[in-house]
Amino acid sequence: MYNCEKYINDCLDSILESDLPKDEYEVIIINDGSKDKGPEIAQKYVSAHNNFTYLTQENQGQSVARNYGLEKAKGEYVWFVDGDDKLDNSLIDLFSLLSSLPTLDILAFLLRQETEKGTFISFECKQPRVTHNIVIKGREAIIMGYMPSSVCAFVIRRSLLLDNNLLFKRGITQQDVELSYRLFSHANDVYFSRLNPYIYIHHEGSTSKSKDINKRIKYESDKVEIIKSFQQLAQSFAITDRELSQKIRQYADGALFGCVYKLFKKRKEWRPIGINKAVIEKLKENHLYPMKVPFSSWKKKLAVLILNFEFLLK
Numbered sequence: 001m002y003n004c005e006k007y008i009n010d011c012l013d014s015i016l017e018s019d020l021p022k023d024e025y026e027v028i029i030i031n032d033g034s035k036d037k038g039p040e041i042a043q044k045y046v047s048a049h050n051n052f053t054y055l056t057q058e059n060q061g062q063s064v065a066r067n068y069g070l071e072k073a074k075g076e077y078v079w080f081v082d083g084d085d086k087l088d089n090s091l092i093d094l095f096s097l098l099s100s101l102p103t104l105d106i107l108a109f110l111l112r113q114e115t116e117k118g119t120f121i122s123f124e125c126k127q128p129r130v131t132h133n134i135v136i137k138g139r140e141a142i143i144m145g146y147m148p149s150s151v152c153a154f155v156i157r158r159s160l161l162l163d164n165n166l167l168f169k170r171g172i173t174q175q176d177v178e179l180s181y182r183l184f185s186h187a188n189d190v191y192f193s194r195l196n197p198y199i200y201i202h203h204e205g206s207t208s209k210s211k212d213i214n215k216r217i218k219y220e221s222d223k224v225e226i227i228k229s230f231q232q233l234a235q236s237f238a239i240t241d242r243e244l245s246q247k248i249r250q251y252a253d254g255a256l257f258g259c260v261y262k263l264f265k266k267r268k269e270w271r272p273i274g275i276n277k278a279v280i281e282k283l284k285e286n287h288l289y290p291m292k293v294p295f296s297s298w299k300k301k302l303a304v305l306i307l308n309f310e311f312l313l314k
Helices: 008-016 038-048 062-072 092-100 138-144 158-163 175-186 213-236 242-265 267-273 275-285 298-307
Strands: 027-032 052-057 104-108 111-115 120-124 135-137 154-157 189-192 198-202
Touching (some): 008 038, 052 062, 138 175, 138 189, 138 242, 175 213, 213 242, 213 275, 242 267, 242 275
Antiparallel strands (some): 104 154, 111 120
């Protein structure tokens, strides 16, 4: 929870008003140095409900807050819920499914995106390439074409995270995208359902839509850290699981291409405010630009050649 005064009531009420028995779950609220009245509101819930815990820290970002909550959690499974989102009141189907499949490391589902007034926008985290409604292996999901997504779309076995030191990477935005690939590469049994119990509230205050130039530069530059993480993950499986390693590497190459192509596509808007320069410099510092991705398609090879002309981007 960070400066969620406007949303935290709805978030916590949605959990309390759900059809889950209250002795089956705990709610851990991590205040990440909020400067509004969110902490006062949250503490009232803690006073009224013995399965609520309130913890606070100096503002260190979402990654540190989530890791702190994970450290304090006692449940067999964890679900990361953002303070400006909420849950559907009907959750019993989700947890009945979880109970019926006791070997699961990850239960995945859809996110339902809505406006602040409750109007439906779209479903997210669909994962169309992955087989649904059957237990598969985590590596199998990646081989099929799992695309890294929000961790809000998973209920995760806590021991999978702790035993494999799968923590959120500190100091970056989109940290759940970075973690989700590591999660599936280490998971045993996973299950993709078409349930949609999580409601993602679309509002202009989110980092990806921020009008603050420094925040936008940070958001786009952090994609370099995510690409590096994917490359490192691929390398870690190079000997033990070559097929998995190659698949992850292919995704990393595609993410790199997508990052640079977006700089080209948005150059008229982004060059004047410094986004392109900052991202290109960070790519170069990490030896990711000029690109050296081994695409087989001649069209992609030609596109890489063109995009490697730095003057087109900066």
